[in-house]
Amino acid sequence: MEKGYLDMELLRFTTAGSVDDGKSTLIGRLLYDSKSIFEDQLEAMKAASINRGNEEMNLALLTDGLRAEREQGITIDVAYRYFATPKRKFIIADTPGHIEYTRNMVTGASTADLAIILVDARHGVLEQTVRHSYIASLLGIERIVVCLNKMDLVDFSEEIYLKIKEDYSNMAKKLDIQNYIFIPISAKFGHNVVEKSDKMLWYKGKTLLDYLETVPIGHSVVKKSFRFPVQHVIRPISDQFHDFRGYSGRVASGKIAKGDAITILPSGKKSIVSELYFAQTQLEEAYAPQSVTICLKDDIDVSRGDMIVKSEQLPKLSSDFELMVCWLREDSLQLRKRYIIRFATQEVFGMVKCINYKLDVNSLEQIKDVDMLKMNDMAKITLHLSEEVPVDTYKENRVTGSLIFIDPDTNDTIGAGMIVSIK
Amino acid sequence: MGQDYKITHLKELESEAIYILREVAEQFQNPCILFSGGKDSIVVTYLAYKAFYPSKLPFPLLHIDTGHNFQETLDYRDELVKKLNARLIVGSVQQSIDEGRVKEETGYSASRNKLQTVTLLDTIEKYKFDVAIGGARRDEEKARAKERIFSHRDEFGQWNPKNQRPELWNLFNGHKNEGEHFRVFPISNWTEMDVWQYIYQEQIAMPSLYFTHTRDVFQRDGQWLAALPFMKLKPTEKVETRQVRCRTIGDVTCTGLTLSTAHTLEDIIDEIAATRITERGGRADDKRSETAMEDRKKAGYF
Numbered sequence: 001m002e003k004g005y006l007d008m009e010l011l012r013f014t015t016a017g018s019v020d021d022g023k024s025t026l027i028g029r030l031l032y033d034s035k036s037i038f039e040d041q042l043e044a045m046k047a048a049s050i051n052r053g054n055e056e057m058n059l060a061l062l063t064d065g066l067r068a069e070r071e072q073g074i075t076i077d078v079a080y081r082y083f084a085t086p087k088r089k090f091i092i093a094d095t096p097g098h099i100e101y102t103r104n105m106v107t108g109a110s111t112a113d114l115a116i117i118l119v120d121a122r123h124g125v126l127e128q129t130v131r132h133s134y135i136a137s138l139l140g141i142e143r144i145v146v147c148l149n150k151m152d153l154v155d156f157s158e159e160i161y162l163k164i165k166e167d168y169s170n171m172a173k174k175l176d177i178q179n180y181i182f183i184p185i186s187a188k189f190g191h192n193v194v195e196k197s198d199k200m201l202w203y204k205g206k207t208l209l210d211y212l213e214t215v216p217i218g219h220s221v222v223k224k225s226f227r228f229p230v231q232h233v234i235r236p237i238s239d240q241f242h243d244f245r246g247y248s249g250r251v252a253s254g255k256i257a258k259g260d261a262i263t264i265l266p267s268g269k270k271s272i273v274s275e276l277y278f279a280q281t282q283l284e285e286a287y288a289p290q291s292v293t294i295c296l297k298d299d300i301d302v303s304r305g306d307m308i309v310k311s312e313q314l315p316k317l318s319s320d321f322e323l324m325v326c327w328l329r330e331d332s333l334q335l336r337k338r339y340i341i342r343f344a345t346q347e348v349f350g351m352v353k354c355i356n357y358k359l360d361v362n363s364l365e366q367i368k369d370v371d372m373l374k375m376n377d378m379a380k381i382t383l384h385l386s387e388e389v390p391v392d393t394y395k396e397n398r399v400t401g402s403l404i405f406i407d408p409d410t411n412d413t414i415g416a417g418m419i420v421s422i423k
Numbered sequence: 424m425g426q427d428y429k430i431t432h433l434k435e436l437e438s439e440a441i442y443i444l445r446e447v448a449e450q451f452q453n454p455c456i457l458f459s460g461g462k463d464s465i466v467v468t469y470l471a472y473k474a475f476y477p478s479k480l481p482f483p484l485l486h487i488d489t490g491h492n493f494q495e496t497l498d499y500r501d502e503l504v505k506k507l508n509a510r511l512i513v514g515s516v517q518q519s520i521d522e523g524r525v526k527e528e529t530g531y532s533a534s535r536n537k538l539q540t541v542t543l544l545d546t547i548e549k550y551k552f553d554v555a556i557g558g559a560r561r562d563e564e565k566a567r568a569k570e571r572i573f574s575h576r577d578e579f580g581q582w583n584p585k586n587q588r589p590e591l592w593n594l595f596n597g598h599k600n601e602g603e604h605f606r607v608f609p610i611s612n613w614t615e616m617d618v619w620q621y622i623y624q625e626q627i628a629m630p631s632l633y634f635t636h637t638r639d640v641f642q643r644d645g646q647w648l649a650a651l652p653f654m655k656l657k658p659t660e661k662v663e664t665r666q667v668r669c670r671t672i673g674d675v676t677c678t679g680l681t682l683s684t685a686h687t688l689e690d691i692i693d694e695i696a697a698t699r700i701t702e703r704g705g706r707a708d709d710k711r712s713e714t715a716m717e718d719r720k721k722a723g724y725f
Binding site: 238 | 428429434436476568593611624
């Protein structure tokens, strides 16, 4: 067995692009050139392409799985794709690019470390490029790769590359987006995707796959304050583990060691970490994103929904915040309606007190005097909860700063929110 | 521990799956694990054991028995149940046939695979399970690539692929009405390779069917199938003896066997790394149409 199999890291990324930017072709190319497409999938795709009268092999048919998508030739929903190279394992959240699918991009971006934004080299920076970049940065994605696709259709021109790069950089400055790079590619012919292009010798940077394999994966989450939303209390009630009482959950951020002084929120009670477990294994230290079990020195009341934090790193306790929301469903957001708000491992009731402004996702203009939100709308709102909860801003912490709206009438997930400020 | 807070892909996937399983325990009243005896449901059961240690496994195992089993699967199942001191519930497709709930397919490619759906839904209703935890993975099939980790089923047990609940961050919404249920897939983000690497890393005991063995087999539509007594052979098909192993384990009638000499977990990992056919490539049930899996899932299949 080759070494390294058990020692790979995981990179989650999302892809955004409009209908004709060649996004599905790019993903197909990544899977194909990295040999992650199997023969039977290839056969099925070829057969399906011929059935549809496509002259060339339609790589998009690899990713569009649902009947309605295949019939209409469009991507409806976020699809998750997997591939691995000897260096890394990748999870792609492939999201449709139409304007009406803003919610899908938000969904795909919510779990991604990196975003690939496709720009058609013939058209340059468009409204949708602004939209995709804004959403990626709003969702806290640390790195953006701008792929200038279809370079084959602009004679692999360096001049065009430089022009688009300049336009994008100007836009990024306005949106306060940092950490982005440009790669000129042709997904259709495989230039600079996996193999280096022989037509763009002026480009000295990495190929897309090379970049994805080597970009540092954000361990910054371990450097942040320790946050541990309690998920489940483990009490075996057996002879062997008679007095065992452990608080299990996934470390949202930071790290914790045996002997650390902790505070339980919202009660404010204090204790000290006596033991740390990962299943049967005792740990000296635990860190994000591990799922562990914490035992405390004192016998105090801790239950699901509470948060364990280090005593010197307390978050704010509040019931009022400002959020950026993306509305996900046909049922519009109504002011003062009672919604179930789920965040971390807790649910409380909440109501929207006001819509500060709605955002035009293309011009990024703020629209005032709005009293309802429809599907795919993005807005800044003021939310009031039925009780005080420990929270961070989304910028500080993607786990303890995010929440969803659940409609108690339909049980559906209808909105997604990111905490901007805490009152 | 050093200052390097890296986490390997297997550890990250493991922590994610454990988080999902603990959410299930908290968000539902009466969960069960769909246990087929295949590697994916074995890994899910193992992860559930880890998630609640030192408590006992809090979910019963539900096996939908088509009656067309490899004996090794049943032996493995019973041993695991004993080892974990778990509860086992069996839903029998034969019983559904006997009671007239379903009609057996006829012909050479007859399979009880589709019939399982009725038995599964009946059993879920009988035991009032409000969630069934499954080992399905998104890399297996293109319809599954779009399925949520917390996947809602209406009162008819149906999946609605066009109107799924949005799933963001790690915020899973298990709210539902009376009579509806959920399917939850903790290893959605794992690939076949991840599963085997994890089995190797954890040294999980596996059914012998996954390793090479000598068996009476026959070839149909380019696939090797086991020549067990209930398999109906066409006149042109002849039984041969070969060195094979299972890449997936399901109902015998639709489980394709791979010619293989893989003796150990390392051999299997090497074999998968070199292979050019997906594991479901050996499943006759998926070959019925381009969207066979989606159509079955809509009706309530696993």
